[in-house]
Amino acid sequence: MPEKIIHTACPRNCYSTCALRITVEDGRLRRIEPVPENMATSLGACLKGLSYLERVYSPDRILSPLRRDSSTGSFRKVSWDEALDTITEQLLKLRSTHGPKSLLYYSASGTKGLLNSVGGAFWRLFGGYTTTYGDLCWPAGLEATRLTLGANEHNAPWDLANARLIVLWGKNAAETNIHQMKFVDEALQQGAQLVVIDPRRTETAERASLLIQPRPGTDAAIALAVGHQLIEQRWIDESFIAAHVHGFDAYCARVASCTPAWAAAISGIPESQIIRLAELIGTTKPATICAGFGMQRYTNSGQTMRAMIALLALTGNIGKPGAGWIYANLRTQLFGEKDPVAFFPPEHPDPLVRVSISTALLGPQILAAKDPPIKMAWIERGNPIPQNPETPTVLKAFRSLDFRVVVEEFMTDTAREADIVLPAKTFFEQTDVIGAYWHDYLQLRAKVIEPLGEVKPESEIYWHLARRLGFSPEDIEKNLPGPSDTAIEAWLNRKLAHLPGVTLDRLREGPIRMPDTNDVAFADLTFPTPSGRIELDSSEAAARWGVDSVPAYREPVESVESNDSPGTSRYPLHFLTPNTKNRIHSQFGNLAAMRAFEPHPVLQMHPADANARGIVPGSRVRIFNDRGELTVVVQFDFGIRPGCVVLHNGWWLTDGGAVNVLSKARETDMGYGAAFHENLVEVAPA
Numbered sequence: 001m002p003e004k005i006i007h008t009a010c011p012r013n014c015y016s017t018c019a020l021r022i023t024v025e026d027g028r029l030r031r032i033e034p035v036p037e038n039m040a041t042s043l044g045a046c047l048k049g050l051s052y053l054e055r056v057y058s059p060d061r062i063l064s065p066l067r068r069d070s071s072t073g074s075f076r077k078v079s080w081d082e083a084l085d086t087i088t089e090q091l092l093k094l095r096s097t098h099g100p101k102s103l104l105y106y107s108a109s110g111t112k113g114l115l116n117s118v119g120g121a122f123w124r125l126f127g128g129y130t131t132t133y134g135d136l137c138w139p140a141g142l143e144a145t146r147l148t149l150g151a152n153e154h155n156a157p158w159d160l161a162n163a164r165l166i167v168l169w170g171k172n173a174a175e176t177n178i179h180q181m182k183f184v185d186e187a188l189q190q191g192a193q194l195v196v197i198d199p200r201r202t203e204t205a206e207r208a209s210l211l212i213q214p215r216p217g218t219d220a221a222i223a224l225a226v227g228h229q230l231i232e233q234r235w236i237d238e239s240f241i242a243a244h245v246h247g248f249d250a251y252c253a254r255v256a257s258c259t260p261a262w263a264a265a266i267s268g269i270p271e272s273q274i275i276r277l278a279e280l281i282g283t284t285k286p287a288t289i290c291a292g293f294g295m296q297r298y299t300n301s302g303q304t305m306r307a308m309i310a311l312l313a314l315t316g317n318i319g320k321p322g323a324g325w326i327y328a329n330l331r332t333q334l335f336g337e338k339d340p341v342a343f344f345p346p347e348h349p350d351p352l353v354r355v356s357i358s359t360a361l362l363g364p365q366i367l368a369a370k371d372p373p374i375k376m377a378w379i380e381r382g383n384p385i386p387q388n389p390e391t392p393t394v395l396k397a398f399r400s401l402d403f404r405v406v407v408e409e410f411m412t413d414t415a416r417e418a419d420i421v422l423p424a425k426t427f428f429e430q431t432d433v434i435g436a437y438w439h440d441y442l443q444l445r446a447k448v449i450e451p452l453g454e455v456k457p458e459s460e461i462y463w464h465l466a467r468r469l470g471f472s473p474e475d476i477e478k479n480l481p482g483p484s485d486t487a488i489e490a491w492l493n494r495k496l497a498h499l500p501g502v503t504l505d506r507l508r509e510g511p512i513r514m515p516d517t518n519d520v521a522f523a524d525l526t527f528p529t530p531s532g533r534i535e536l537d538s539s540e541a542a543a544r545w546g547v548d549s550v551p552a553y554r555e556p557v558e559s560v561e562s563n564d565s566p567g568t569s570r571y572p573l574h575f576l577t578p579n580t581k582n583r584i585h586s587q588f589g590n591l592a593a594m595r596a597f598e599p600h601p602v603l604q605m606h607p608a609d610a611n612a613r614g615i616v617p618g619s620r621v622r623i624f625n626d627r628g629e630l631t632v633v634v635q636f637d638f639g640i641r642p643g644c645v646v647l648h649n650g651w652w653l654t655d656g657g658a659v660n661v662l663s664k665a666r667e668t669d670m671g672y673g674a675a676f677h678e679n680l681v682e683v684a685p686a
């Protein structure tokens with residue numbers, strides 16, 4: 001059969017959301033190449049993207065429904081009829097005994113797509129359901145940005161090349177946003193300076209002229225001291241502040257005592273580095289701060305992010321080319337998710353939906369749920385057992401349920417706990433439309449091959465279940481797309497109808513930037529905040545989250561310096577669990593292509609910390625605290641701040657490296673994020 005070329009886009013939870021050009025031959029994927037029309041990802045797929053050639057056809061992929069034998073724990077292949085009949089019977093029993101809200105529908109970040117909303121539509125027709133609020137990823141930063149600037153938008157990715165100063169603050173773009181490094185590189189070639197602020201010397205830091213390695217969770221102190229210094233040196237843009245900033249006087253009062261010496265003592269970095277950072281931010285224009293998501297997973301990090309954005313407001317670095325705050329660009333999230341607060345409790349506009357479980361507290365809150373209690377879980381697009389905080393409690397919570405369904409591509413830690421596992425599609429096997437959170441392209445995630453084996457996309461699974469459960473044909477017709485490709489396309493076109501000029505046919509021609517978008521966010525200097533200005537003083541922050549209305553530094557709850565944290569002398573090491581280049585969280589690590597680079601979990605440790613504990617490189621060590629223990633191989637790394645140890649997140653329990661065995665279920669100060677980076681451990685020879 002002749003070769004066929006199809007354009008699609010990678011839907012992983014990854015900044016890039018790359019456009020991909022796929023060659024298919026005999027119905028099989030052959031080649032994956034770049035699509036230069038997406039200007040943000042013109043360099044093409046990363047190794048993970050290229051590894052789809054392995055992933056889709058992996059012998060480990062789940063290609064048919066499986067049923068667990070509860071006495072032996074082993075799985076056997078069953079027919080779709082048996083799987084769907086069993087689930088139907090369980091759902092009917094659950095609904096009549098405990099009510100529909102005893103069903104937890106848990107979905108996470110496994111794939112992007114408009115069709116993801118079909119799950120919610122199905123469970124409403126079922127009569128209702130319980131779901132989660134907040135998420136593991138980014139909400140403290142989203143909320144801090146919304147409170148300060150009014151919206152989560154930022155300049156186009158390529159605009160970064162115009163910056164003269166780039167601060168990658170708690171962001172490891174060389175591994176997590178690799179396409180951003182192209183624009184960092186262009187800026188550097190034109191003489192820009194790069195600052196990296198991270199407790200680790202990452203690959204990103206190799207290009208930096210200043211690397212600041214703070215004690216984790218103390219960045220707010222640094223930011224406030226930089227603000228203090230900017231004001232003291234008159235490195236501020238007074239006319240910009242007068243016209244566009246709300247709360248400058250209150251901010252000045254706050255930072256008056258936040259001297260560089262004060263912040264240096266808190267953050268454990270030289271005072272001279274804070275003074276140098278202030279000088280760079282105060283005297284280099286335009287300046288962009290790119291803030292990572294990793295650094296906003298602390299109990300004080302919403303306030304930290306507000307303190308960081310303030311530095312751009314003081315220096316007039318907003319609304320201009322090469323300037324601004326790059327955190328998340330929600331311009332393409334036009335399907336109800338633009339205002340993250342809309343999803344927050346206590347009220348949900350829909351009485352059929354009980355939004356009562358904080359994602360950060362998933363394990364404890366499943367166990368504690370009442371009226372009705374949670375009795376059954378349906379899990380898709382997520383691997384909560386290794387990825388959510390407090391793995392042992394998440395495991396206990398799932399095991400306490402009467403019945404569990406997991407829709408998965410692979411036998412993950414979560415799938416192994418299921419009573420029924422349903423095979424999940426890969427994105428090559430169903431058409432969808434996806435946005436992004438770094439660039440503003442809408443893209444067609446076009447179907448490229450027929451589903452392998454007996455795989456059915458989720459929307460089709462729901463359609464079959466709806467018929468078995470006896471939902472009315474009108475309800476099904478109105479709310480759920482049918483199984484055929486044409487029904488899916490008609491459903492997608494209806495979803496896009498409110499966007500002028502955006503149709504599947506138009507998307508087939510290539511990625512489209514959002515209508516009415518531009519390269520510079522807030523270029524008109526209007527800010528959708530209560531005051532219409534950039535808010536350094538936010539009464540909404542105080543009212544909604546109970547924090548100081550002006551950003552302040554507060555010691556993290558679990559910290560070597562904090563008195564609130566019992567037993568910290570027993571657990572003196574910060575456990576950092578960052579992302580890694582060749583995985584997206586718990587995905588890809590099971591493939592041979594990735595195992596070749598990272599065959600097993602490795603703890604990275606500064607030799608000074610290791611020597612003090614009699615640990616030699618290459619040996620096995622125990623990492624432990626009151627919550628759990630892991631045993632892995634240790635590697636020395638002079639680039640890590642002493643007092644910090646590093647193990648990449650995403651390893652499975654079955655790999656022996658599931659980092660959340662050690663973390664605590666705890667929320668961030670705002671946005672209902674997960675503060676699992678506040679995590680103290682001790683390490684000893686195994």
Ligand SMILES: Nc1nc2c(c(=O)[nH]1)N[C@H]1C(S)=C(S)[C@@H](COP(=O)(O)OP(=O)(O)OC[C@H]3O[C@@H](n4cnc5c(=O)[nH]c(N)nc54)[C@H](O)[C@@H]3O)O[C@H]1N2
Pocket residue numbers: 013014015109137138169170171172173175176177197198199200202214215216217218219291292293294295576577578579580581582583584585677
């Ligand atoms: N290859 C790859 N790319 C990804 C992902 C992936 O898993 N793999 N995941 C995607 C997703 S879902 C996300 S959320 C993003 C995350 O993207 P990033 O935020 O870039 O990634 P993280 O590794 O979570 O954190 C970045 C850095 O923050 C540092 N850090 C930790 N605590 C602190 C602190 O208190 N202060 C400071 N200044 N730095 C700190 C860590 O050492 C780490 O190097 O990446 C996305 N891109």
Ligand SMILES: Nc1nc2c(c(=O)[nH]1)N[C@H]1C(S)=C(S)[C@@H](COP(=O)(O)OP(=O)(O)OC[C@H]3O[C@@H](n4cnc5c(=O)[nH]c(N)nc54)[C@H](O)[C@@H]3O)O[C@H]1N2
Pocket residue numbers: 013108109110111136137138293294380381382383384387388407408409410412424425426427458577578579584585586587649659660663676
């Ligand atoms: N300690 C610690 N924990 C962390 C983090 C950290 O930095 N440190 N990072 C956190 C962050 S930022 C995030 S975003 C989360 C990520 O955690 P999750 O949102 O749970 O995401 P993944 O680990 O990528 O797992 C997604 C699962 O979805 C499956 N999947 C992929 N595509 C499909 C599909 O089309 N249909 C179905 N049904 N399934 C599919 C994949 O096979 C995979 O098993 O982890 C969080 N956990």
Ligand code: SF4
Pocket residue numbers: 010011012014015016017018044045046047048049050178584
């Ligand atoms: S994982 Fe990210 S960088 Fe890699 S191909 Fe997919 S979108 Fe692109």
Ligand SMILES: [Mo]
Pocket residue numbers: 013136137138293
């Ligand atoms: Mo994330």
